[in-house]
Amino acid sequence: xxxxxxxxxxxxxxxxxxxxxxxxxxxxxxxxxxxxxxxxxxxxxxxxxxxxxxxxxxxxxxxxxxxxxxxxxxxxxxxxxxxxxxxxxxxxxxxxxxxxxxxxxxxxxxxxxxxxxxxxxxxxxxxxxxxxxxxxxxxxxxxxxxxxxxxxxxxxxxxxxxxxxxxxxxxxxxxxxxxxxxxxxxxxxxxxxxxxxxxxxxxxxxxxxxxxxxxxxxxxxxxxxxxxxxxxxxxxxxxxxxxxxxxxxxxxxxxxxxxxxxxxxxxxxxxxxxxxxxxxxxxxxxxxxxxxxxxxxxxxxxxxxxxxxxxxxxxxxxxxxxxxxxxxxxxxxxxxxxxxxxxxxxxxxxxxxxxxxxxxxxxxxxxxxxxxxxxxxxxxxxxxxxxxxxxxxxxxxxxxxxxxxxxxxxxxxxxxxxxxxxxxxxxxxxx
Amino acid sequence: xxxxxxxxxxxxxxxxxxxxxxxxxxxxxxxxxxxxxxxxxxxxxxxxxxxxxxxxxxxxxxxxxxxxxxxxxxxxxxxxxxxxxxxxxxxxxxxxxxxxxxxxxxxxxxxxxxxxxxxxxxxxxxxxxxxxxxxxxxxxxxxxxxxxxxxxxxxxxxxxxxxxxxxxxxxxxxxxxxxxxxxxxxxxxxxxxxxxxxxxxxxxxxxxxxxxxxxxxxxxxxxxxxxxxxxxxxxxxxxxxxxxxxxxxxxxxxxxxxxxxxxxxxxxxxxxxxxxxxxxxxxxxxxxxxxxx
Numbered sequence: 001x002x003x004x005x006x007x008x009x010x011x012x013x014x015x016x017x018x019x020x021x022x023x024x025x026x027x028x029x030x031x032x033x034x035x036x037x038x039x040x041x042x043x044x045x046x047x048x049x050x051x052x053x054x055x056x057x058x059x060x061x062x063x064x065x066x067x068x069x070x071x072x073x074x075x076x077x078x079x080x081x082x083x084x085x086x087x088x089x090x091x092x093x094x095x096x097x098x099x100x101x102x103x104x105x106x107x108x109x110x111x112x113x114x115x116x117x118x119x120x121x122x123x124x125x126x127x128x129x130x131x132x133x134x135x136x137x138x139x140x141x142x143x144x145x146x147x148x149x150x151x152x153x154x155x156x157x158x159x160x161x162x163x164x165x166x167x168x169x170x171x172x173x174x175x176x177x178x179x180x181x182x183x184x185x186x187x188x189x190x191x192x193x194x195x196x197x198x199x200x201x202x203x204x205x206x207x208x209x210x211x212x213x214x215x216x217x218x219x220x221x222x223x224x225x226x227x228x229x230x231x232x233x234x235x236x237x238x239x240x241x242x243x244x245x246x247x248x249x250x251x252x253x254x255x256x257x258x259x260x261x262x263x264x265x266x267x268x269x270x271x272x273x274x275x276x277x278x279x280x281x282x283x284x285x286x287x288x289x290x291x292x293x294x295x296x297x298x299x300x301x302x303x304x305x306x307x308x309x310x311x312x313x314x315x316x317x318x319x320x321x322x323x324x325x326x327x328x329x330x331x332x333x334x335x336x337x338x339x340x341x342x343x344x345x346x347x348x349x350x351x352x353x354x355x356x357x358x359x360x361x362x363x364x365x366x367x368x369x370x371x372x373x374x375x376x377x378x379x380x381x382x383x384x385x386x387x388x389x390x391x392x393x394x395x396x397x398x399x400x401x402x403x404x405x406x407x408x409x410x411x412x413x414x415x416x417x418x419x420x421x422x423x424x425x426x427x428x429x430x431x
Numbered sequence: 432x433x434x435x436x437x438x439x440x441x442x443x444x445x446x447x448x449x450x451x452x453x454x455x456x457x458x459x460x461x462x463x464x465x466x467x468x469x470x471x472x473x474x475x476x477x478x479x480x481x482x483x484x485x486x487x488x489x490x491x492x493x494x495x496x497x498x499x500x501x502x503x504x505x506x507x508x509x510x511x512x513x514x515x516x517x518x519x520x521x522x523x524x525x526x527x528x529x530x531x532x533x534x535x536x537x538x539x540x541x542x543x544x545x546x547x548x549x550x551x552x553x554x555x556x557x558x559x560x561x562x563x564x565x566x567x568x569x570x571x572x573x574x575x576x577x578x579x580x581x582x583x584x585x586x587x588x589x590x591x592x593x594x595x596x597x598x599x600x601x602x603x604x605x606x607x608x609x610x611x612x613x614x615x616x617x618x619x620x621x622x623x624x625x626x627x628x629x630x631x632x633x634x635x636x637x638x639x640x641x642x643x644x645x646x647x648x649x650x651x652x653x654x655x656x657x658x659x660x661x662x663x664x665x666x667x668x669x670x671x672x673x674x675x676x677x678x679x680x681x682x683x684x685x686x687x688x689x690x691x692x693x694x695x696x697x698x699x700x701x702x703x704x705x706x707x708x709x710x711x712x713x714x715x716x717x718x719x720x721x722x723x724x
Contacts, residue, residue, distance in 0.1 A: 037547075039653050041555035079653075183698060211697045214657045216648075217456075217685075219449040220692030220700055226571075227442045240557050240649035247647070251566050252445070253573035275559045275649055 027069035028342070028352045031091030032056070033102040033112075034127075038079025039213065043238040043265050044326045045079075045104035048127050051330035052102060054313040059338045066346040070338075073097060077108055084108035085115050092119045098352050099124065101334065106130030106149070106185035113142045122357040124341075126333040127326075129263070130189040131386070138387045141354045143361045143379055145333045145371070147393040148386065149186065152286045153193020155395050156234050156260045159409040159418065161201035167420040168231060168257050173202040178230035180221065180245070182237045183210035190236040190262050206230050213241045221245070222252045231257045231421075239265030243275035246428075250279060255430035257421035260284045260397075267325045269400055279427045280400055282419050284408075289396045291328030291372040293407055293415070298369045306335060307372055325398070325405075332372035340364045340377070368392065374413065443693065445572040450689030452574065454682035455582025459643065460662040461669065461677040462588050463515075463636030469672030470609045470629045473523055473531075476538040478637060479659030480545035481518070485511040485641025486650040487549065490558045493645075500562065508638035515634020516627050524626070542655070549652035557649040564646060577646035584643055588636060589678055595632075605629055609672070664708050670718020680719055683707075 032052060035045035056072045064070050073095050077084035084103065091097045099122040103109045109128035114137070116123045123142045125133065129149040134142065164172045179194045181187035187210060198205050206228040211221060222245070225233065233256055237245065242265040266272065266285035273280045292311060296304040310331045314323055341360045342352070348363070349356035366377040376392035397409035399418050408418035424431035464478045475481070488510050492503035522541055526534050564576035596602035604625050608615045616622055648654060665684055669676030684704050692700030711719065 037550050037555060037652070039651065039656070042557045042651055046555055209696055212701070215697070215701065216657045216661060217453050217688065218697070219453065220446055220689050221697045223442050223446050223449065223693055224697075226445075227440070240651065243557070243559070243649055244647075248575070250563075251573060251575035251577075252449075253566065253568060253571075271557050274561065275557065277561060277563065 026067055027064070027071050028099070029071045029073060029095065029097040030056070031075060031088065031095060031097035031100045032072050033075045033077050033084060033087055033091070033100060034104050035079045036074075036076040038077075039240070040077075040079040040105050040238060042268075042271065043240075044268050044324070045077075045127075047268065047324045047326035048104050048330040049074075049102070050314065050317060051310065051327035051332075052126060052334045054310055054317070054327075055331045055334035055338065058309065058313075065338055065342045068342070068346060068352065077103075077105070079105070081105070081108045081111055084112050088112050088116055089119070092116070092121050098122070099354070099357060101337070102126055102330070103128050106133060106189065109133045110185050113137075113139060117141055120354050122354045122361075124333070124337050126330040128186070130185040131192075132185050132189055134386050134389050136385055138382055140382060140387075141358055143358075143388045143390075145336050145377060145390045145393065146329070147288055147375075147395045148389050149189035150193040150196070151393075152190045152236075152262045152395055153195070153197045153234070155286050155397055155409060156194060156262060156284075157197025157201055157203065159397050160232055160258070160260065161197075161203075162409075163418060163420050164201075167418075170231065173204070175203050175232065176206045176228070176230045177203045177232045177234060178207040178225055178228055179205060179209075180207070180225070180233060180235045180237075181210050182213045182241060184213070186238075186264065187236040191234075194234040194236075194262075211241070211245075213238050215241070215244075217248075218245045219248050219252060222248050222254055225249070225254055226252065233259045234262065235259060235266075236262045237265055239268060239271055240275065242266060242272070246276055246279060250427050254428060256428055257430060258282075258284070259422075259428060260286070262286045263395075267398075269324065269405060270322050272400070273403075281403075282399060282401065282422050282426065284397055284399050284418070285325075286395050286397050287325050288329050288332075288373040288375070288393065289407060289413060290323065290325035290398070290405060291332055292323050293398070293405065294372065294374045295413075298374065299372070300366075300370055303372050310372075328372060336364075336371055336377060340366070366392070441571050443690075445574075446689050446693040447686070448572070448574060449578075450686040451682060452578035452582050453689060454685035455585045456578060456644070456647070457661060457665055457685055458678050458681035459581055459585040459588060459636075459640045460658060461665045461681055462585065462592065462674070463633040463640070464662060464666050465669070465672055465674055465677045466592065466629060466636065467633040468666065469674070470605050471519075471523065471527075471626055472609075472612075472672075473527075473534045474538065474663075474671065475518070475633070476535060476659075476663075477518075477542035477545055477655075478633075479655035479662060480542050480549075481511055481514055481634060481637040482641045482644065482658065483549060483650070483652065483654050484514060484545060485638045486645045486648075486654065487553055487558070488638075489642055489645040490560055490650050493560050493562075494558070504642040507642055508635050511638030511641060512631045512635035515637065516631040518634070519627055519630035523630070524623070527626075546652050546655065553652065555652065557651045559649050560645050562646055575647070577643065580646070581640075581643040584639060585678075585681075588639060589674065592632075592636075592674065601625070601628060664705070668708055668711060668719060670720055673718055673720055676718045676720035683719075 034049035075087040101124045106128040125144040181191040345356040345360035368376045407415045422429035488507040492498045567574045669680035687704040688700040691703040
């Protein structure tokens with residue numbers, strides 16, 4: 001072999017090593033923020049973290065995305081908005097993450113989104129739902145595949161209006177409803193939706209009231225509810241305030257036709273059951289559908305095996321725990337990012353900076369059935385009022401019936417009709 | 432006039448009685464803290480966290496080890512009493528002669544330690560013993576037996592502490608030390624022993640509160656956030672170390688929360704209660720029942 005040929009081989013080998021080294025260097029650092037301590041942790045945030053982690057680990061095992069390794073850096077927001085903001089800033093400025101993912105509480109999302117926007121980093125909100133996060137803020141780098149909070153109240157009131165006459169025996173205009181909510185960004189936003197929906201259907205709103213989730217006593221609220229005599233209560237809370245309210249409602253003899261819970265603590269059935277026992281039967285919750293309750297035939301064929309993988313990984317991580325909707329929510333939204341946003345940003349827009357990720361997110365156009373949560377994806381453009389919001393996301397109403405979660409609304413997703421009113425003889429039934 | 436009379440209905444009476452029952456719960460919470468401050472002159476910022484540990488103790492003894500409630504409760508009281516004595520021995524005693532701010536910071540550190548300890552050891556899940564006590568129904572009014580029990584326990588606890596302090600030798604020594612801690616040493620009283628006993632009694636009262644609170648609330652590492660601040664406000668409102676003042680302040684505070692919440696938004700009940708507290712700090716800074724000097 002001539003000297004020239006040997007030199008050429010050596011050059012090619014060196015080039016190969018350099019390229020390989022570059023490929024290994026290419027990685028996306030993701031700051032993942034959830035509440036791992038404090039009241040929100042047990043109220044659903046830790047389950048959301050588990051779902052996101054399952055999906056991140058899955059893509060790490062796959063070797064990354066489009067030649068980029070994935071390096072997550074997890075942070076605990078401690079159920080405090082100030083800590084969430086500080087952690088977001090720390091992750092961006094000190095850990096030099098390329099983007100942020102997660103965020104459970106709307107009270108954290110509202111200020112954190114504004115802060116991250118000023119840092120020009122891409123932010124992928126898997127969970128928090130308050131409209132206030134995006135409404136009229138025209139944020140550039142903040143995207144939320146999750147359902148917007150105002151739709152929760154729409155779903156709750158639409159369902160009650162549909163069955164008012166046939167099951168509750170009253171015309172919607174004669175129906176007395178109470179709207180009770182925790183007084184953070186999440187509860188206030190959902191309550192606004194309840195109020196707007198009640199107005200639309202002509203319900204008689206007999207009480208609308210907020211409370212602090214750390215209030216040690218809610219007996220005055222229960223007394224007011226008794227005095228107002230609502231047929232239906234729309235309640236938005238975390239936990240343990242939900243168990244405190246419902247326990248005091250039982251002790252004070254509150255009787256109604258239905259209690260419609262709306263996400264957060266109501267979607268953690270294990271805890272509801274532990275705190276309330278049989279009284280948790282026939283309660284409702286509203287959230288994106290649990291990925292394990294979607295009709296596999298209505299989904300993109302690539303998704304059912306992923307749903308199975310998430311379920312298996314969750315069972316392994318938390319043996320004996322029931323598969324909460326919270327887990328699937330963050331897993332689905334993380335999967336959406338790794339399969340539909342990140343690859344496009346890398347291939348089409350040449351990288352993983354905020355601008356590339358933003359453009360890739362705006363390109364996503366999935367029809368209904370395109371995500372594990374059943375809905376499609378199309379983000380509102382920057383000029384829209386809800387810029388960054390997935391306009392194709394919708395929630396479903398689920399009812400706990402004899403230990404099983406059953407989707408009861410909307411009719412397109414319905415597995416069974418809702419049990420309305422509360423069966424006679426049950427704790428909260430006025431029959 | 433008719434509208435004015437409309438508010439005097441059965442629900443108003445229910446709110447008044449529920450306020451009294453809530454007052455019982457708050458009085459129970461304040462009892463031990465007042466005892467500690469009155470004698471040792473140290474504020475246990477971590478008092479609510481001792482109650483939290485006691486609630487976990489009840490949960491494990493009752494729900495995991497399946498002990499009957501009436502067996503688990505005394506064990507839990509003893510556990511928290513021991514914890515109170517340990518807290519004094521390890522943290523307070525070395526700081527007895529330190530400035531008050533150092534003592535506050537030290538017990539504040541114990542607060543975070545206990546919260547983190549509970550998070551690591553017990554996890555972040557909410558725990559519930561699942562005991563449903565019957566409900567007392569009087570006409571359209573319904574009351575919680577758990578709160579009635581707390582109310583009765585607060586009354587008994589108050590009387591028991593009073594009798595102990597007045598009628599026993601140790602109680603007399605405790606009162607004497609509370610009046611002048613320097614002179615009692617010269618008279619041969621073992622102040623270390625008295626402090627340790629007082630801390631154990633304070634811990635036991637926290638344990639008693641834990642046994643009853645576990646019937647009303649879920650247990651989680653951060654339950655102190657709900658009950659801690661209110662407990663301190665009541666103790667300060669009644670005059671730190673003043674049992675009767677704390678007792679009266681508990682019921683006043685609870686009634687303002689209950690009736691304020693009934694006539695306005697629930698949150699206004701708390702705003703009014705805290706507003707009342709601030710006002711009283713101007714009018715009677717040493718507490719509601721403090722003697723004018």
